[in-house]
Amino acid sequence: MATTATNKQPLLIDRVFHNVISSNTLTSGSSNDLDIVGTNESAILVECSTNDGGIIEDLYTISRTGTSTAYAVLLYLSPAIDYLRPNEAVFVGSMISSTTGGARSSSTQLPKILAPVPAAGTASQLNAFYVPKGYNLWVTLQTAGPLNSSDTPIIGAQGGFY
Numbered sequence: 221m222a223t224t225a226t227n228k229q230p231l232l233i234d235r236v237f238h239n240v241i242s243s244n245t246l247t248s249g250s251s252n253d254l255d256i257v258g259t260n261e262s263a264i265l266v267e268c269s270t271n272d273g274g275i276i277e278d279l280y281t282i283s284r285t286g287t288s289t290a291y292a293v294l295l296y297l298s299p300a301i302d303y304l305r306p307n308e309a310v311f312v313g314s315m316i317s318s319t320t321g322g323a324r325s326s327s328t329q330l331p332k333i334l335a336p337v338p339a340a341g342t343a344s345q346l347n348a349f350y351v352p353k354g355y356n357l358w359v360t361l362q363t364a365g366p367l368n369s370s371d372t373p374i375i376g377a378q379g380g381f382y
Contacts, residue, residue: 233380237274239265240376241359254294254311254362262296262304262360265377268351269301276349276357276379279327281317283373291317291373292362297355304358313349314362317373348379 241263256262268274281293293316296309315327330347337344351357359375 232382233275234271234382236378236380237266238376238378240374241265242374254314256296256304256306256309256360258306260304260360262358264301264356265295265359265375266351266357266379267301268381269299269354269356271353272382273353273355274351274379274381275333276330276351276377278376278378279315279330279349280376281315281325281373282376283318283321283323283325285321285371289371290319293317293373293375294360294362296358296360297351298358299355300358301356304360309358312357353382 266274266276279295281291292314294311295313295315296304297312298304298308298310300308313327313329315325315329318325330349332345333348333350334345337346349357357377361372
């Protein structure tokens with residue numbers, strides 16, 4: 221790819237990733253609001269504290285059992301690597317899992333990116349989520365109390381590191 225007059229290079233992916241979090245680790249999360257408070261069982265979905273950042277093309281959930289509960293999956297950016305602290309967590313989005321066992325639900329709320337797309341007669345843009353250098357994408361479930369680990373969804377992300 222060509223560079224610009226100011227010698228800026230395009231973002232190039234060094235290595236791809238496909239990270240999956242088993243729902244066994246997410247049996248409790250934030251309370252019924254979007255703020256992280258006190259003790260929580262959150263997990264890092266994409267770790268960018270030791271590289272130049274990453275871009276996520278797809279965030280998804282897979283329901284494990286047929287249940288009447290659609291779980292709210294909350295996403296946070298934080299520089300923390302060991303524990304999602306309330307004073308460092310920044311809420312960046314959410315998605316809802318399906319109530320059908322084995323069903324896959326993708327996030328439709330990813331931001332639009334500036335990458336060019338082929339002209340197809342309509343204005344279109346690609347969507348992706350950028351995780352900056354030094355930050356991690358954390359995931360948790362929105363719940364007021366402990367959950368049955370065999371019921372909570374599997375959560376995944378696909379993309380690449382810079």
